Amino acid sequence: MSDRFSPSGRVVVTGMGAVTPLGIGPENFWPRLLAGESGIDRITLIDPSPYTTQIAGEVKNFDAADWLERKEARRVDRVIALGVAAGTLALKDCGVELDEELKDQFGVMIGSGIGGLWTMQEQTHILYEKGPSKLSPFFVPYMIANMPSGMVSIMHDLRGPNVAPVTACSTGANAIGDAYHVIKRGDAVMMLAGGSEAAINDIGVGSFCAARAMSTRNDDPTVASRPFDVNRDGFVMGEGAGVLVLEDYEHAKARGAKIYGEIIGYGMSADAYHVTNPHPEGRGASSAMKMALRNAKVTPDQINYINAHGTSTSVGDVHEVKAIHNAFGPAASNVLVSSTKSMTGHTLGAAGAIESVFCLLAMRDGVVPPTINVEEQDPECNLDVVPNIAREAELNIVMNNSFGFGGHNVCLIMQKV
Amino acid sequence: MSQDILNRVKKVTVEELGVKEEEVVTSASFTEDLGADSLDVVELVMAFEDEFGIDIPDEEVGDIKTVEKAVDYISKKLG
Numbered sequence: 001m002s003d004r005f006s007p008s009g010r011v012v013v014t015g016m017g018a019v020t021p022l023g024i025g026p027e028n029f030w031p032r033l034l035a036g037e038s039g040i041d042r043i044t045l046i047d048p049s050p051y052t053t054q055i056a057g058e059v060k061n062f063d064a065a066d067w068l069e070r071k072e073a074r075r076v077d078r079v080i081a082l083g084v085a086a087g088t089l090a091l092k093d094c095g096v097e098l099d100e101e102l103k104d105q106f107g108v109m110i111g112s113g114i115g116g117l118w119t120m121q122e123q124t125h126i127l128y129e130k131g132p133s134k135l136s137p138f139f140v141p142y143m144i145a146n147m148p149s150g151m152v153s154i155m156h157d158l159r160g161p162n163v164a165p166v167t168a169c170s171t172g173a174n175a176i177g178d179a180y181h182v183i184k185r186g187d188a189v190m191m192l193a194g195g196s197e198a199a200i201n202d203i204g205v206g207s208f209c210a211a212r213a214m215s216t217r218n219d220d221p222t223v224a225s226r227p228f229d230v231n232r233d234g235f236v237m238g239e240g241a242g243v244l245v246l247e248d249y250e251h252a253k254a255r256g257a258k259i260y261g262e263i264i265g266y267g268m269s270a271d272a273y274h275v276t277n278p279h280p281e282g283r284g285a286s287s288a289m290k291m292a293l294r295n296a297k298v299t300p301d302q303i304n305y306i307n308a309h310g311t312s313t314s315v316g317d318v319h320e321v322k323a324i325h326n327a328f329g330p331a332a333s334n335v336l337v338s339s340t341k342s343m344t345g346h347t348l349g350a351a352g353a354i355e356s357v358f359c360l361l362a363m364r365d366g367v368v369p370p371t372i373n374v375e376e377q378d379p380e381c382n383l384d385v386v387p388n389i390a391r392e393a394e395l396n397i398v399m400n401n402s403f404g405f406g407g408h409n410v411c412l413i414m415q416k417v
Numbered sequence: 418m419s420q421d422i423l424n425r426v427k428k429v430t431v432e433e434l435g436v437k438e439e440e441v442v443t444s445a446s447f448t449e450d451l452g453a454d455s456l457d458v459v460e461l462v463m464a465f466e467d468e469f470g471i472d473i474p475d476e477e478v479g480d481i482k483t484v485e486k487a488v489d490y491i492s493k494k495l496g
Contacts, residue, residue: 069435070435071433071434071435071436071452071457072435073435074432074435075460134463136460136463137456137459137460138456138460141456
């Protein structure tokens with residue numbers, strides 16, 4: 001290869017795509033999010049009647065054939081199709097013209113918390129009902145959690161670094177943070193980065209029911225996800241995918257790309273405490289936020305908005321609020337904090353990426369999406385949670401929190417350019 | 418060649434390989450003309466087994482490289 005691009009050390013976002021329970025593509029979901037609409041409804045992808053939780057945030061009117069060739073569309077796992085859709089939207093949005101040299105320096109990092117759970121469910125069924133000779137040769141390729149990343153690279157001929165992080169519900173945020181570092185150190189000029197999840201099926205819903213982690217407010221789906229409200233009773237599952245185009249700043253500037261924002265901070269930590277429960281004092285969460293603030297070289301009072309992890313579980317929300325107080329000190333009383341999971345549900349491994357898209361749109365438009373269903377705010381969640389109504393505010397620097405089973409904590413900081 | 422078997426082989430092939438019906442001519446090779454890779458062939462053979470209620474042992478898969486050969490093979494199997 002000829003001269004490689006020399007990295008500027010700054011990484012900006014020049015494209016984004018997301019497929020969410022509130023719509024496909026920002027033009028469809030963003031107005032609904034600002035209007036405080038809920039994407040939660042009775043589950044239709046399976047018959048939910050045997051399960052204690054029968055509601056979720058499904059991506060409606062999604063047809064894999066709109067995004068993949070016919071043969072693939074018919075058989076790929078839904079998690080791959082959603083990831084490909086978000087990746088393709090993002091790539092189109094960034095407006096880059098791909099040449100052979102750039103393709104070698106254009107990577108993909110799209111993770112999934114769980115992977116191809118539809119394939120897992122269907123093929124396990126076949127194994128026990130019909131025997132091993134009827135297992136599909138596509139079981140392995142469509143079940144493995146790195147295939148959304150692989151498939152996007154194959155479809156668009158992107159030949160740079162390709163990895164898929166798997167850190168449960170912090171997967172999407174880890175992908176963005178790790179891809180940011182790949183570009184920063186000069187191993188790629190551009191990266192598609194994000195997460196995809198499609199686990200609203202029998203085994204997925206049944207297992208989270210078994211863990212007693214989800215809201216059972218089946219009769220009133222749109223108010224079931226209620227982070228920071230005193231009557232919250234668990235998270236509501238969502239599905240979807242979010243992908244950002246990350247790009248070296250000088251490269252983006254040279255081609256006249258539109259820039260949504262710059263990634264400036266990335267913090268990570270482990271609770272080192274329990275497989276599913278967060279640390280009671282939010283120890284790991286606050287150290288991830290502190291790390292992100294440190295490497296972004298900003299102080300807590302400079303953060304205008306936090307898109308919280310805020311899953312609507314009784315303990316999780318309180319621990320995150322404690323962690324924010326711990327990391328922010330007195331600045332916690334001024335920062336706007338909202339949980340968009342109140343509207344989308346918890347899209348698990350896609351959440352960190354979908355919510356990064358929301359953060360960038362919030363900065364672009366100077367408006368914070370609300371936390372809906374806050375009827376009586378939990379006194380233990382004593383922050384400005386932007387209840388129920390979107391709020392206009394000048395947003396220059398924003399933070400996005402994501403935490404996952406296993407005790408993973410991830411914090412991203414983005415700023416306006 | 419049985420017209421019924423041919424029609425069903427065509428139908429399964431169109432579905433499994435995502436090709437157009439007019440492409441599935443009798444002389445067409447699944448891998449060379451219809452774009453099937455090695456995994457596609459395994460899945461296609463399983464779909465034939467389901468459609469016709471037969472078993473196709475791995476060592477005989479090599480005998481059904483084209484649409485015509487598949488029809489012949491299946492006809493023989495069905496007696």
